[in-house]
Amino acid sequence: MTAVLQVSNIRKSFGGITAVDGVSFDVQEGEILGLIGPNGCGKSTLFNCILGQLAPSDGEVRVDGRVVTGLRPSELNRLGVSRTFQLLQVFPKLSVRENLILAGQEHQGSMLSRLLGPSDAGLTEAASQMIAFFKLDHLAGEAAGGLSYGQQKLLDAAMAFMGGPRLVLLDEPAGGVNLTMLADLKERLAAINREKRATFVVIEHNMEFVMSLCSRVMVMAEGRVLAIGKPEEVRANPAVIEAYLGH
Amino acid sequence: MTGVPKLLRVTLGVIVIAGLIIVPINFNRYGLFILSQWAVMTIAAMGLNLTLGYAGQVSLAQGAFVGIGAYAAAIMTSQGMPLIAALGVAVVLCFAIGWILGYPALRVQHHYLAFVTLAFSTLVFLVFRNEDWLTKGIYGISNIPRPNIFGIATNRPLPFYYLCLGSLGIVSLAVWWLIRSPWGRAFVALRENPVRALSLGIDTRRYTLMAFAIGSALGGVAGTLYAPLTQYIDPVPFNLSLSLDLLMMVIVGGAGFFFGPFLGAMIAVLLPEWLRFTQGYYLMLYAVAVIGLLIYSPTGILGILDRYLTERRARVASALRAVAKSSMEPAP
Numbered sequence: 001m002t003a004v005l006q007v008s009n010i011r012k013s014f015g016g017i018t019a020v021d022g023v024s025f026d027v028q029e030g031e032i033l034g035l036i037g038p039n040g041c042g043k044s045t046l047f048n049c050i051l052g053q054l055a056p057s058d059g060e061v062r063v064d065g066r067v068v069t070g071l072r073p074s075e076l077n078r079l080g081v082s083r084t085f086q087l088l089q090v091f092p093k094l095s096v097r098e099n100l101i102l103a104g105q106e107h108q109g110s111m112l113s114r115l116l117g118p119s120d121a122g123l124t125e126a127a128s129q130m131i132a133f134f135k136l137d138h139l140a141g142e143a144a145g146g147l148s149y150g151q152q153k154l155l156d157a158a159m160a161f162m163g164g165p166r167l168v169l170l171d172e173p174a175g176g177v178n179l180t181m182l183a184d185l186k187e188r189l190a191a192i193n194r195e196k197r198a199t200f201v202v203i204e205h206n207m208e209f210v211m212s213l214c215s216r217v218m219v220m221a222e223g224r225v226l227a228i229g230k231p232e233e234v235r236a237n238p239a240v241i242e243a244y245l246g247h
Numbered sequence: 248m249t250g251v252p253k254l255l256r257v258t259l260g261v262i263v264i265a266g267l268i269i270v271p272i273n274f275n276r277y278g279l280f281i282l283s284q285w286a287v288m289t290i291a292a293m294g295l296n297l298t299l300g301y302a303g304q305v306s307l308a309q310g311a312f313v314g315i316g317a318y319a320a321a322i323m324t325s326q327g328m329p330l331i332a333a334l335g336v337a338v339v340l341c342f343a344i345g346w347i348l349g350y351p352a353l354r355v356q357h358h359y360l361a362f363v364t365l366a367f368s369t370l371v372f373l374v375f376r377n378e379d380w381l382t383k384g385i386y387g388i389s390n391i392p393r394p395n396i397f398g399i400a401t402n403r404p405l406p407f408y409y410l411c412l413g414s415l416g417i418v419s420l421a422v423w424w425l426i427r428s429p430w431g432r433a434f435v436a437l438r439e440n441p442v443r444a445l446s447l448g449i450d451t452r453r454y455t456l457m458a459f460a461i462g463s464a465l466g467g468v469a470g471t472l473y474a475p476l477t478q479y480i481d482p483v484p485f486n487l488s489l490s491l492d493l494l495m496m497v498i499v500g501g502a503g504f505f506f507g508p509f510l511g512a513m514i515a516v517l518l519p520e521w522l523r524f525t526q527g528y529y530l531m532l533y534a535v536a537v538i539g540l541l542i543y544s545p546t547g548i549l550g551i552l553d554r555y556l557t558e559r560r561a562r563v564a565s566a567l568r569a570v571a572k573s574s575m576e577p578a579p
Contacts, residue, residue, distance in 0.1 A: 074448050074450045083446050089443040089446075094432070101432065105432065106433070106447065162447075163447075
């Protein structure tokens with residue numbers, strides 16, 4: 001098995017505060033790694049360091065064995081690393097279909113071929129499939145800003161999959177989503193993981209969601225890795241119960 | 248405009264284009280001059296609309312690019328070179344300078360960026376005024392010749408108007424193609440949410456520079472037509488007030504709407520002429536009209552139409568939902 005993502009000794013300080021303090025872990029191909037921990041423990045900062053949104057103060061990130069530290073987020077995305085954000089980040093004025101085409105277009109051809117080629121970059125079909133897969137069919141032509149919060153969350157996730165990524169980092173995909181839609185989202189993510197062999201890292205506070213979706217769980221506290229292992233092991237770990245889960 | 252039936256759109260387009268070709272045939276010299284000016288300013292405003300309206304990058308330098316294009320045309324055609332060569336030089340020059348001017352936009356945004364471009368605008372004005380050896384300084388360049396297009400002289404106002412109108416047509420098609428291409432979508436993404444755009448693989452840096460470069464090149468195109476239109480140029484028309492005028496055209500017409508610059512330039516170029524019958528008051532009335540419009544619709548003239556169409560679409564959609572719901576209920 002090859003590690004899709006290798007994070008070694010990532011450290012990030014803001015002035016005197018060390019938000020991420022020497023975190024190392026590997027994610028294997030096809031794995032879903034859950035990332036949990038109390039608010040402010042450095043989960044999102046770690047994501048931003050992995051994705052090139054923030055420059056880590058120290059450490060190294062490899063994707064498929066290749067060092068990617070220092071690459072811009074757009075370059076990393078075109079290498080097959082995609083993400084969603086904690087807060088909603090769809091383009092409200094574009095339609096659902098346009099949002100998805102936008103999310104895929106930079107993965108096709110060169111800049112010049114995109115200028116001279118068709119308006120949809122040949123992605124209408126792929127976008128329709130993604131729309132059907134996330135059960136947004138009836139909304140394809142609607143402006144994304146007019147969708148309900150849960151629907152926008154689904155669209156946000158769908159956008160992350162348009163480029164056919166190898167690795168997807170999801171920052172609180174379940175936040176603010178109602179129970180029916182949550183079950184839907186979980187089922188969709190599991191299906192993509194199964195069918196496309198896509199690898200995920202998921203930050204989430206919803207323990208039921210994490211424990212049932214993820215193959216391994218990593219717990220962070222105060223910028224460090226507190227525990228990493230199978231969901232049931234982590235759940236039984238006394239240090240984790242003390243720092244995060246509670247008695 | 249989505250929401251307007253296609254047949255209506257095509258019919259309207261044909262009528263407007265035919266009107267622009269046929270109606271001015273009987274116009275006098277001055278009327279044709281004003282209409283030509285409208286076409287030229289529309290081209291410049293379309294460039295700014297690309298940079299500002301679509302890609303969201305504030306620029307107060309569009310007038311400077313019109314000036315660069317105008318001086319390129321004036322200097323080259325006075326030396327006997329064809330206007331088409333001057334057009335090539337102006338486009339390449341403005342594209343390159345626009346690209347460089349885009350670099351500050353990678354670091355600063357909004358009114359900070361406005362100040363950077365304003366400083367550039369002033370710099371260009373000073374070059375026009377002080378570098379006499381090239382631009383003849385405050386005396387300006389006169390007797391700028393008008394070109395022959397396919398053997399037809401454009402010395403008379405009507406052929407020259409058709410040259411401006413034809414250029415506007417070509418530029419419109421090119422811009423229309425650009426904004427409906429994936430580039431147009433990337434520009435909008437850049438304006439709406441650059442962080443998310445970056446995470447979707449969009450090279451925001453390159454698109455920002457492109458938005459500046461292409462928008463500036465269109466300013467250059469407008470300039471190459473402006474010089475033979477007036478046949479005399481000096482530095483004054485290309486000072487900051489032209490940049491502000493072009494900015495107003497984009498905002499009044501509706502920033503980020505394809506047809507915004509056409510309407511905005513119409514307001515800025517034609518409205519003051521129509522108001523001339525009020526004599527001393529025309530500029531005041533013009534100012535009040537612009538203020539009133541922007542209070543009523545901050546998104547410009549096309550913003551009003553867009554709002555109406557959106558509301559109508561929402562009404563239709565909710566009516567459809569109501570029908571779908573009632574048909575799902577069991578019959579009594």
